[in-house]
Amino acid sequence: MNKIYRLSALWMMCLMLLGSVSFTACLSEDDVDTNQYKGGVNLNAFGPSPVARGGVLRFLGSGLDKVTGVEIPGCDVISDIEVVTTNEIRVTVPQTAMPGFVTLKMTNGTIVTKTKLTYTEPISMDRLTPATVKPGSVLTIDGEYLNLIKEVIFADNVIVAQEDFVSQDRKQIKLTVPEEAQNGKIIISDGAEIPNWIYSENELEVVLPSVEAPLDLTGKKPSDEIVVKGKDLDLVKIVKMPNGEEVEFAYDKFEGGEETITFILPENATDGAVVMIPASGVEVAIANIGMALPEKVVATPADGLRGGDVITLTGVNMELVTTITFPGMEEAVEPDSKSATEVKVAMPAAAISGELLLNTASGTSVPVAITTLKPEFMSFANDAVSLGGDVTIQGKNLDLVAKVVYTGGAEVEVIPASAIELTVEMPTMGTESGVLTLVMANGESVETGKLTINAPEFCYIPVLPGEETELKGGEMFTINIENADKLTGVQVNGQNVQYIIIGNILYIGIPQAAGKGTKITLISSNGTIDYSIDFVPATEVTTVIWTGVGDVGSWGGMSDLSWGGYDWTTVTAGTDLTVHFAEYETADYWQIRFGNGSWSALPGSGGDISLEAGAKSYTLTLTQEMIDELVNNGGLVMTGCNYVISKITLTEHISLETTVWKGSLDMAAWSVNHEMKPNTMFVDAGLKAGMTLRLYFDVYDADNKVKLFDGHWGGLFDGAELVPDVSGVIAISVDDDLATKLTTLIDWGYSFIVQGTGCTLTKVTIE
Template sequence: MNKTYKLSALWMMCLILLGCLSFSACDDGDEEDTNQYKGGISLNVFGPSPVARGGVLRFLGSGMDKIQSVSIPGCGEITDIEVISANEIRVTVPQTAEVGYVTLKTPTGEITTKTKITYTEPIGVETITPNPVKPGDVLTIKGEYLNLIKEVIFFEELPVGEADFIAHSRQEIQVKVPMEAKTGDVTLADASSDDSDALRNLIQVEGIVIILPSVEAPLDLTAKKPGDEIVVKGKDLDLVNTVKMPNGEEVEFAYDKSEGGEETITFILPENATDGAVVMIPASGVEVAIANIGMALPEKVVATPADGLRGGDVITLTGVNMELVTTITFPGMEEAVEPASKSATEVKVTMPAAAISGELLLNTASGTSVPVAITTLKPEFMSFANDAVSLGGDVTIQGKNLDLVAKVVYTGGAEVEVIPASATELTVEMPTMGTESGVLTLVMANGESVETGKLTINAPEFCYIPVLPGEETELKGGEIFEIGVANGDKLTGVQINSQNVQYIINGDKLYISIPQAAGKGTKVTLISSNGTIDYSIDFVPATEITTVIWTGVGDVGSWGGMSDLSWGGYDWSTVTAGTDLTIHFVEYETADYWQMRFGNGSWAALPGSGGDISLEAGAKSYTLTLTQEMIDELVNNGGLVMTGCNYIIGKITLTEHISLETAVWKGSLDMAAWSVNHEMKPNTMFVDAGLKAGMTLRLYFDVYDADSKVKLFDGHWGGLFDGAELVPDASGVIAISVDDDLATKLTTLIDWGYSFIVQGTGCTLTKVTIE
């Protein structure tokens, strides 16, 4: 196999200038049949010259990839052309080649070399022995003019230079076979690949076979176990560098050769050995199979008990090769569990509560698993205490293994979590929504379920709502809620979130005064003389309350005044900070400017109100947010006087903004420099406040360091937000949108810890709220 040598641009130029040394020049193109430039094809140099017959002849120029054939005297047209690039082609010189000019045929004509090609003394190879040959042994090459050879190149470009030849003469070369040598052709070169003159003759001779380590046949390791000692017999095993398992892992081995010449390698099967071929690898990297593994597995496995299982039961698994079991994967679970104990004949394991019926898997270190069928214990329905019950009444189920029930699902979709007190009887509350006549589904903690017989749910005798509002209906807090009811004559009271509210019953219509803060999932309770029923209804809370405190025609003229809200005209002590005071007005069309002042009873501008305010042309209203300082001024100094010029007041309103935030913690805790790990109490704070996804969690801080930062953790020191450092905003607040994951972490309590832990630096925590 000939090696490809790439020449640099500088070397290419040197070759052009010094072609007389290594190359022959082409014709100057005075005559048509010797023109060196044909249709964009240009020949610059060719060589080497002299060249060995059987050697490689190179042509350098441009457009060389378009050459169709090469003609050498004494030979026919050569079309077997090796295209190196657009700038170089190569051909092998036939043994019949004679001295003369070389012609290159192009699509547009012919190019003839200016100088004749000449030949070196013929390098010939007669024998190459031994063949096959073992790496490290001496290879002898005999022939003629071998003294010209500077390098022997083994298959896949593995060169041995002249300096490393063991013997070198005209008729013989002796060279030590490299340990990395592979079976294939051998190439002789009359110049080293490291020489600056890369135009060398490459003479390819017959291939040789490189001896590999071998075995008569790969061993069958079926049923072998980790830890077993494996002995492999073969030939030339001293060449082995590596023994590799089927999974690619290398293992230690020992080589031995007896006095009788028997060769062996010995290794131990590792714990994680898998099925497949074990190979040995010499320095050449060629893999030779020495064994096939069919790893031993647990067999004849019997589970006791195999059915009627519940979480916490101990299962005994007996069989053969049981010591190979590393873990057990139960059906319905992703994570495997460790055996409680194991021996060669027995494995014991405790069944997790989340496991379901199916095949548990006995896992081995080899990556193979053995399945064993198990069946869980199921609740058994026998009867209802009463097959027909009223809506909202309790349902009593009788049967077996009812203590396994974790949740009951009604026909209609309503779900009720239960804590059974008995294995034979289960009392379940009935929601007033999402319940219809039909079967109940008894759901176990592991997710498996069974169905009961049909339950008939009758309309209640107390006041109830037959048809609830659809999801598309928008109900607002602060308004009157109208809904149809049945048995309205039994109604004695209505509560919203456990607080009594006003209502009116008129025939089959109920009108309820809904508090302004009522929101999603508001509990509406209808109290009757013969029963009570609860509903969960979504409202949109009213976060703003606008009250008109004055209407009329108040012409302020040119710095006149509208003083109806001063000196007892309105009780300003009832106003809270943050309330918006809005003046609705009409501007004089004939005026060029308009001004407004919010004054106290003495007409002086309220502190912080902006003094004499310039109004924009076409404006219809102006809003001032009242601070506590402004309210104190109105209370203490005669109320409000509106003055200014060129506008008429028509209405004045107050808009109160209602915060729906619920404070779950208040205090004053200096975070210092990360020195405080505040485990917030009580650990049910978010559960008690009803935190759920979709809410906003806010932390309020007094910031005293510009580089203040905060870190948050769940109750078990799990870093929230990937442990990111949070920075309070300009108001000292960190606001966080609560998703399902965060809601679960802050409301899921185990046997220890708190629901929320805060760290920080440069700030003092004052409040935690949800909204």
């Protein structure tokens, strides 16, 4: 077997540079300075020397692209110069060349080599036989001094070394044409460090596998057998599909010389050219594919479709359908069944009107138009209704409605009870006279006729505060109202609150914990109306329980808040007790003690506490144990030394957390799958994006972990295992996606499922 080598252009350059060491030529002392440099041109080496007449002579250096002519003794000046780079030029040595110095000519001078150019015996390549050759067959090269040749180079640097020649003498070389050979001139080389390269006069034509004409495979299907007839098909190494995929094939040669290649069309075959590739890498087209597609497709039913309906698609080549993409959906669905003439598929609830696509393995799709069933508006039970009253819509297919949008932007989600009648609540904000938009679950919508919304006859707020108005919990809320004489009560978040009416102005005492989306209800003798208004909750409430001048002196005391001086039963754990004081400027130390009515330090208070110089106050957070001590043992006495008390306050921290579940549930090493009830727990609590969800645990094992699921066992947070913090809490920021999952109720699903190990769940809250 021939040993085949491929040499890159870069590798050849490296060989030449290495070879230049043996062929260094100096500049003539008469023409150049000691730097061997002139006019931006520097000659480092030239060669080969000896060189064959008719061979290539190379010059290495820098700035050589400025050379305009090369003069060799016995020849005219050579102007046909091959500029390889600025560092190398080449010329072909004429047959009349004689030994001697070589001169490089530039516009501003000359450079003469310091060594003479000599010549080898005149290697020549006269003829290639045959002129057209098949890889694997023998090529004969006739010429002179071919016994000096060390390698033969085919196009694309495919090299046959001397040891792989079939035969060699002075007049002739015979060698086997390598499989990788391509059309082009061949080179014979003497293998020197800077070798003599002699090119053939004519290009050698290398036989490729061929077909009379590429087959037309229009209408062919995956798994069809394709037979290609041609010549020299035994050279084929690869058969490649239009998408670049290689397929297995079989080569056969029959009596009489007929040759064939046989292959099977793959499932993912696409339109385009099929090519065969020999070892040389040259691609030859053997067929053009126009893949078969479903044709004459009819959808039944094609209109009036709703989620869950089964669509029957009939036509030709229907077995080619792999998946179906419905309009409005990114993910394709698989057919329920298919045959050569029919495909059946269920209509997804999210699909909309448009063109469904019948997808094939070839990557091509066939569109089929479908239309969904739409709600039809016929009339309102009353074309004019009062603000806040229910709206009754009459029509057809109203059970498809998932949401109603009022003119003004208010949106109301609905669960229709009938296909012919739909009752919709009317929000008191974002509603104006105009059309209503009936929105289906898939996002498609239709509009109703115009609805007139009149001012109500009961007490109502005509203009709500603007978004730029900051309203705070714990403060008085003032608003203009109409029909004030009808008002009989006001509720905030379902609880009765105090109010005053002066003229048409309503004053409402807002609870301190009132926050975003607070529901204010105006109750009239002839109806009620609700408003959703945002407040900023007052999370801290500070009450002054004592002011005056209380000189503690040296362990005296201020006992005004002891023995009935204050009702400590009204204080809750977590409240901050703050003492405001002035230190004696003449003292060099100060101490404070929180004591009971008997002057003993409160448990856990720190006993006698040293104060820093310049301090103005000291705060103690009251525990339940401290409060019990104050209640049961005579209240509070302040003592210590070297300060004067001016004020004592209590600051209550109001938690905005809403408890949605409370209990004691041991996770028991992943063995408990707790489906939390009721499944409306987050809906009832008003969970929204932007809130914080907290789970509280009693941790009893170092290896404690928790997993959370939605109501249909969909893993939240990609199924990640969560670990409670050091206080046993998992806090989660609620985004839109999580809020939707926890508040979307599905027939059999719960809203929240908890698993875990090494801990006991005690509480779930939102804030």
